[in-house]
Amino acid sequence: MYDQPSDDDLRHLQLRHGSRLALRHLVEAGLDVLPMPGAGQTLARWRVLAEVAAHDLSLVKLFEGHTDALAIQAELGGGLSASEGARWATWCAEPPDARVIAEEERCTAIRLSGTKAWCSGAASVTHAVVSCWNRDGEPWLAAVAMDQPGVRVTDEGWHAVGMADSASVDVRFDHAAATAIGRPGDYTRRPGFWQGGAGIAACWFGGALGIARAAHALMGKAPDPHRLAHLGAIDAALTPAAALLREAAAWIDRHPRDDARQVALRARLAVEQAANEVMRHAGRALGAGPLCRDRAFARAMADLPVFLRQSHAERDLAALGMLASQDVGKEPSSWML
Incomplete structure (x- = not known):
């Protein structure tokens, strides 16, 4: 059974190495040894990505690329025989x-x-x-x-x-x-391509989660009704996004060799929308203070919009719409309770 790193693992590393963790710290601590996508514990993999993202979005960009490179080589075979600790x-x-x-x-x-x-x-x-x-x-x-x-x-x-x-x-x-x-064309043909694409949504979710956690912590002991309304909107955005990621991970584990494009696009677009809602409501709830005086919060609010643009926006919406339209004469099964 995979022993998932916890948020405490990141906190311990932070205490040891300072506020700015680096990829090498995660590799040296063995936190990069994640379950492969579609191997039965996809959600555990995504939870680690989300926790790193909640800590630092630039770091998770490097960490996700590192773990994706390991997964690609495991799936396709070949690659270089790198030394232990390679990044x-x-x-x-x-x-x-x-x-x-x-x-x-x-x-x-x-x-x-x-x-x-x-x-x-x-x-x-x-x-x-x-x-x-x-x-x-x-x-x-x-x-x-x-x-x-x-x-x-x-x-x-x-x-x-x-x-x-x-x-x-x-x-x-x-x-x-x-x-x-592998062979020419294998990168996008392999099942792991869209499985990894869905994993990016877990990183975006983690970035939004980090902002939501900060907003929750900064609400104060007796928040006014307007702040509570914004916190409620954050909850209403994050909760269904988390549920959809859990559902996507379970689908991938049940269908490890199938094309996960539709599942990945749906998760990515839903998480992108939720992340935008979290940023909007966190900023309006807290005002300028944390944006000007809280370095970590300000950095996360600047980082997440850039990271989200790894999405292809309306092109991805059109692609998902095309897949939904292929069920001629009936609505997609995912719309049913």
Whole structure:
């Protein structure tokens, strides 16, 4: 049985290492050893992601990328045999102006060249799983060690105030040695793609939970009716989002090899909406004071809107609507009590 880390584990690490935990602290403490998605304990995995997110959203951006890289390699096989304590990233954003090309050498050995954008934690990780393209124009995944001459971490590409500590800069590859993971196209074909996408919603939920906890703690002993109304709105937003995440995790564990796209999109969009409601009501309940005087609260309120934009907004809504419309002549089963 998986022994889930608790919020106390994070507090103990914070006492030991100071208020700003780093990815290496979580790895050294063994808190990155999570159940694989779809292996029967998906909710336990998401609870850890949510607790880290409630503590620090930039940190969970790195932590989720690290645990996702481990899950990808476990699912597809291959990758690098990294030393104990290795800190991984997952860099699979594909903006049109930044593309990495993979040239095959022998067996699984390949060479990477090009620019990868939005590389969170590039200056602090030891290895990365990177999306790339072969000469036939097919998408591929590669594992690459960062400590080599063909890898250059820049200070370009990230100017945001929110999520500033994720340091999501551009990385340039110049004939860098790498190892192919799976076969071309495997990244999005594998069941873990949408299972991991739903896990991102757990991170967003954790960010909203951290803000809600702060709002709850700052209400005071005798909050006025207006503050209580805002707290009630926060409760009404978070509670159904949490229920939907629990339902999504249970569905994934019951259907580990099925396409979880609809389940993931529904969870992501519902949690995004709930997170926006939590931020709106927390700000109106507490006023400017915590935003100006409470560093952790102010940082969370700045970080979460940026992290939420990992959602594709109306494109995701349209995709979910398309899936819902495919049940011709009847409403989706998820609408029924």
